[in-house]
Amino acid sequence: EAGVTQSPTHLIKTRGQQVTLRCSPISGHTSVYWYQQALGLGLQFLLWYDEGEERNRGNFPPRFSGRQFPNYSSELNVNALELEDSALYLCASSLWTGMRTDTQYFGPGTRLTVL
Amino acid sequence: EDKVVQSPLSLVVHEGDTVTLNCSYEVTNFRSLLWYKQEKKAPTFLFMLTSSGIEKKSGRLSSILDKKELFSILNITATQTGDSAIYLCAVADAGGTSYGKLTFGQGTILTVHP
Numbered sequence: 001e002a003g004v005t006q007s008p009t010h011l012i013k014t015r016g017q018q019v020t021l022r023c024s025p026i027s028g029h030t031s032v033y034w035y036q037q038a039l040g041l042g043l044q045f046l047l048w049y050d051e052g053e054e055r056n057r058g059n060f061p062p063r064f065s066g067r068q069f070p071n072y073s074s075e076l077n078v079n080a081l082e083l084e085d086s087a088l089y090l091c092a093s094s095l096w097t098g099m100r101t102d103t104q105y106f107g108p109g110t111r112l113t114v115l
Numbered sequence: 116e117d118k119v120v121q122s123p124l125s126l127v128v129h130e131g132d133t134v135t136l137n138c139s140y141e142v143t144n145f146r147s148l149l150w151y152k153q154e155k156k157a158p159t160f161l162f163m164l165t166s167s168g169i170e171k172k173s174g175r176l177s178s179i180l181d182k183k184e185l186f187s188i189l190n191i192t193a194t195q196t197g198d199s200a201i202y203l204c205a206v207a208d209a210g211g212t213s214y215g216k217l218t219f220g221q222g223t224i225l226t227v228h229p
Binding site for chain 1: 160
């Protein structure tokens with residue numbers, strides 16, 4: 001069974017630019033989560049999508065946004081990039097079994113560098 | 116706000132040693148505690164714990180939760196160089212603004228020397 005996939009693997013952008021990161025969940029998973037892992041910091045929750053709707057977001061400015069498509073894949077968009085946005089962006093997915101489970105399975109991440 | 120603290124922050128051992136990693140938490144509506152191993156990029160799932168006192172085991176790794184004292188430990192016996200990684204502890208909150216997300220600790224960096 002294929003795991004969570006993310007693209008691209010690496011990205012280099014300059015301040016002020018915009019970026020789109022992509023994530024495909026494990027087949028059958030309806031929930032997708034985005035996390036930011038900056039150097040020296042733990043994983044910080046960004047966004048949660050389920051069944052195409054944004055269900056929760058972390059303490060990040062509105063220039064961080066995203067969406068989930070009918071096939072449950074997801075995009076994370078970051079506008080007006082700042083130097084401190086440099087980080088590993090991790091996507092995770094989880095399975096809906098009629099009662100929500102909490103085991104989130106992570107993809108390999110996208111390493112974003114902002115110059 | 117939910118909080119997870121791991122200790123130690125880093126640990127260096129030799130192959131064959133046994134290690135114990137600690138995770139304490141404060142969460143409004145506890146749902147579960149999870150352990151992950153992060154080697155290069157993707158954290159890989161190890162255990163999910165929801166009930167106190169029930170040990171979960173997988174090979175040389177085991178973990179237990181104490182919901183009264185609000186902590187969990189992850190034990191690794193007979194360590195191998197392949198165990199070198201960052202070990203992450205996370206908690207899931209059942210409600211409010213924390214619903215759906217995992218709150219992570221800062222991780223323990225484990226280095227196992229041959």
